[in-house]
Amino acid sequence: MSIKQPIPVTGPRRVYCHAKRYITPNLLRITVSGDELIGFPCGYHAAHIKLFFANRHTRQLDLPVRDTQGVIHWPEARPVTRAYTVRAFRQEMNELDIDFVVHGDDSPASGWALNATIGSELGIAGPGGPDPLLAPADWHLLAGDLTAVPAISALLEHFPHDVRASVFIEIDHEEDKHTIAAPTGVDIHWLKRVKGQPEQLAKVISQITLPDTAQSISAFIAGENSAVLACRRVLIEQFGLSKQQLYAIPYWRRGQDEETYHEQRHVIMDEVY
Numbered sequence: 001m002s003i004k005q006p007i008p009v010t011g012p013r014r015v016y017c018h019a020k021r022y023i024t025p026n027l028l029r030i031t032v033s034g035d036e037l038i039g040f041p042c043g044y045h046a047a048h049i050k051l052f053f054a055n056r057h058t059r060q061l062d063l064p065v066r067d068t069q070g071v072i073h074w075p076e077a078r079p080v081t082r083a084y085t086v087r088a089f090r091q092e093m094n095e096l097d098i099d100f101v102v103h104g105d106d107s108p109a110s111g112w113a114l115n116a117t118i119g120s121e122l123g124i125a126g127p128g129g130p131d132p133l134l135a136p137a138d139w140h141l142l143a144g145d146l147t148a149v150p151a152i153s154a155l156l157e158h159f160p161h162d163v164r165a166s167v168f169i170e171i172d173h174e175e176d177k178h179t180i181a182a183p184t185g186v187d188i189h190w191l192k193r194v195k196g197q198p199e200q201l202a203k204v205i206s207q208i209t210l211p212d213t214a215q216s217i218s219a220f221i222a223g224e225n226s227a228v229l230a231c232r233r234v235l236i237e238q239f240g241l242s243k244q245q246l247y248a249i250p251y252w253r254r255g256q257d258e259e260t261y262h263e264q265r266h267v268i269m270d271e272v273y
C-alpha cells in the first residue's frame with residue numbers, strides 16, 4: 001500500500017444528518033453537516049473516515065476527545081466505531097457525503113443509516129489512510145463489492161481525463177448496478193456474486209489482458225475478506241504487484257461484526273504490508 005505521508009487526522013467532530021437519499025436499493029447516501037464539520041480537510045475524496053455511533057447500552061453518543069498532544073481520551077460509555085469512506089466533501093456547502101451499504105437495521109452502522117432522520121447525530125474522525133490511495137501508473141485496476149463503490153466512484157470522479165483503467169464490481173443484487181461517472185478510457189464491469197464462490201472476482205481479474213501501453217500498474221481492491229484476499233493473491237503472484245502498487249484492504253467479513261473482525265484485518269494486512 002502506498003503510505004507515503006499520513007494524512008493529518010482531525011476530529012472527532014459531532015455532525016448531523018442533513019439529507020438522505022438512495023443511490024441504489026442497497027446503497028444509501030447520508031449527507032452530514034454541522035458547525036463542527038467546518039475545517040474538515042479538503043481534497044481527501046475516497047479517504048478513510050472513522051464513524052462513531054451511540055453506545056450500545058446508554059444509547060447516548062459520547063465522543064472521545066483528542067488533547068493537544070494528539071492523545072485520545074475515551075469516555076466511559078464508549079461509542080461504537082466503524083470505518084467508512086469520504087464519498088464527497090463540499091467545503092463551500094459544509095457537506096460531507098457518506099454512502100452506506102445497507103444490510104439490515106440491527107447493526108450499528110447500517111442500522112443507523114436506515115433509521116437516520118434529518119438531525120440524527122453521528123461522530124466523525126479523519127480523514128485518514130494511505131495518501132495517495134492509488135499509486136500513479138499508466139493503467140489502474142479498481143475492484144471490489146458495493147462497499148468499495150464509494151471509494152471507486154470518488155477516485156473515478158477525480159481521475160485525469162486521459163486515464164486508462166478497468167473496474168470490476170461484484171454485487172449481490174442486479175438492481176444495485178448504476179451509472180458511475182468516469183473518463184472515457186475507463187471500462188466498468190458488473191458481476192453478480194455467486195454464493196459460495198468468493199474467488200469469482202479474482203478469477204475474472206486473472207483473465208485480464210493488460211493493454212500494451214501498461215508499463216506500470218496500480219490497483220485498488222476492497223470489499224469482503226475472502227474476495228479481497230483472492231484478488232490480492234492474483235495481483236501479487238500473477239501480475240507481480242509490489243506493496244507500493246497495491247491497495248488491498250478487506251473492509252468486512254461475512255458472518256463477523258467489526259468488533260470480532262478488526263484485529264484479524266490488521267493481521268491479514270500485515271502479512272503483505
Ligand SMILES: Cc1cc2nc3c(=O)[nH]c(=O)nc-3n(C[C@H](O)[C@H](O)[C@H](O)COP(=O)(O)OP(=O)(O)OC[C@H]3O[C@@H](n4cnc5c(N)ncnc54)[C@H](O)[C@@H]3O)c2cc1C
Pocket residue numbers: 048082083084085086099100101102103107108109110111146147148150151249250251252253254255256257258259
Ligand atoms: C477503510 C474502510 C472503508 C469502508 N468504507 C465503507 C463505505 O464507504 N461504505 C460501506 O458501506 N462500508 C464501508 N466499509 C465497510 C464497513 O465498515 C463494514 O461493512 C462494517 O462492518 C459495517 O458495520 P455495521 O455496524 O453495519 O455491521 P457490523 O456490526 O460490523 O456487522 C454485523 C453483521 O453484518 C455483516 N456485514 C457487515 N458489512 C456488511 C455488508 N456490507 N454487507 C453484508 N453484510 C455485512 C457482518 O458480517 C456481520 O455478520 C469500509 C471499511 C473499511 C475498513
